[in-house]
Amino acid sequence: MEHRMIHLASVALILAIGAALPETSLARAPEATSFTGAAPANAATSTSLSPAPAVTLDQLIDAELGTPGGLTADEVARRAVETSPNVSGRGAELSAANAGLERATLAYLPTTTLTGRYTRLSDTRNGSLGNLVAAPGAPAGALPAGTQLVNVPLSVDYPLEQYALQAGVTVPVSDYLLRLRSARQAAEHGVGAAEGNLDSSRRKAAADARLFYYDWVRARLGAIVAQQALTQARAHLSDAQTGFRLGAVSNADVLRVESQVAQSELLVTASQNRSALSEERLRTVQHDVEPRPYRIGEDVRRAPPAAAAVPVQELWGEAVRSRPELAALSAESRAQLAQAAVERASYVPRLDAFANAQYSNPNSRIFPQTDEFRGSWDAGIQLTWVLSDAASAGARSAAAEARARAADERKAELVDAIRIEVLAADQDVREALVAQQTSARGLAAAEESYRARRLLYQNGRATTVELLDAETDLTRARLDALGAFIDARVAAVRLAYAVGR
Helix, strand or coil, X not given: XXXXXXXXXXXXXXXXXXXXXXXXXXXXXXXCCCCCCCHHHHCCCCCCCCCCCCCCHHHHHHHHCCCCCCECHHHHHHHHHHXXXXXXXXXXHHHHHHHHHHHHHHXXXXXXXXXXXXXXXXXXXXXXXXXXXXXXXXXXXXXXXXXXXXXXXXXXXXXXXXXXXXXXEXXXXXXXXXXXXHHHHHHHHHHHHHHHHHHHHXXXXXXXXXXXXXXXXXXXXXXXXHHHHHHHHHHHHHHHHHHHHCCCCCHHHHHHHHXXXXXXXXXXXXXXXXXXXXXXXXXXHHCCCCCCCCCECCCCCCCCCCCXXXXXXXXXXXXXXXXXXXXXXXXXXXXXXXXXXXXXXXXXXXXXXXXXXXXXXXXXXXXXCCCCCEEEEEEEEEEECCHHHHHHHHHHHHHHHHHHHHHHHHHHHHHHHHHHHHHHHHHHHHHHHHHHHHHHXXXXXXXXXXXXXXXXXXXXXXXXXXXXXXXXXXXXXXHHHHHHHHHHHHHHHHHHHHHCC
């Protein structure tokens, strides 16, 4: 009977102490996104045998998140896009495609050439070419009898220094009909493909940067939770050591708690290493060379505005319309088909119209050559058929058409992959919303369980194993609650990228 009375008195004392404890943060603001402080601090007014930690987890999280001037996901994404080598490379490809389009447009202009030439000839004149019989003063025609004939030496003289100015114009008549239009279309589609690839690279760099940012936030907050768990474990060890000195617990219990402290120390080290690695990854993606420390500028506990629920079929349609990778592959296919039309033009002869004007000293078209500038011109049409090009035109055209089909198949494969990507991202968003609610309830339950277990343990009514399990559950619940809010933002980033927003 006496034993029963002592037991009832202990229970009454525990209930009275529990009623005197402050409520948890979740109980204070169930709709808010803050986290509770460590349970040992809440038990500070109880019969605890060890001092409570001075700073609660809520206070540590509040100090870490939403720092004015700190990094945000949007800022990291902007810097990553501006400094990404892949984006810069895609920009250079777009510049090259625009240059190709300009070249295809200028091909409509006739080919115009201007030539200036000076030539010095070696002196190969060898004197007279013979004699010529002439009748000076006699009219043209038959010579009357008795006409006086003279013997005239014959020689041809030419200047040793020659000058020439020439202009020529060639109009590709057949190209206007068979080649140039298709070539320009191919160049236009090439620009479209390059623009799609550049847009895709920008979106990918921005999305990856945001994911790196939230991974860094997760690691940094995880390090805080791990440090708080270590503080909690050390407080438990202090209680166990005090209980051992009073004869309330065994040495095995103390050793078990020391093992828990060692595991918590390892968790702290691993969490800090992961935090440092994720920060270095974040610094690298921004190509930030300044060794300044980063602070978190977003309060990830504040859930982003919930997007309206959209059927997955509509999301698929949006992705097909908006993903720049699909537009780039479509443009690449059309460019190859236009190039195939250009190659087929080699089946027929090439027709060119040309005209040339020459102003030279001496003019080779005027005989005899004299040391003076004379002008001349010529014009005509030219039909050229390169048989070797005609023979290989079929192979070149078939190769371009095959590349077009390959681009179409890659597009179809990407559409299939995007369907799965959109579905998975949509499911992640929905699961993240549910996880925020369930993790909040789980955290509240874990906090209350740990508080009750610790009070029972301090009053000899709970075992070390039970308290260790409660500590483990509380640490896991804290990490889950933090992760739920971060997972919601990560899922939103992945869904936006998947549908091409």
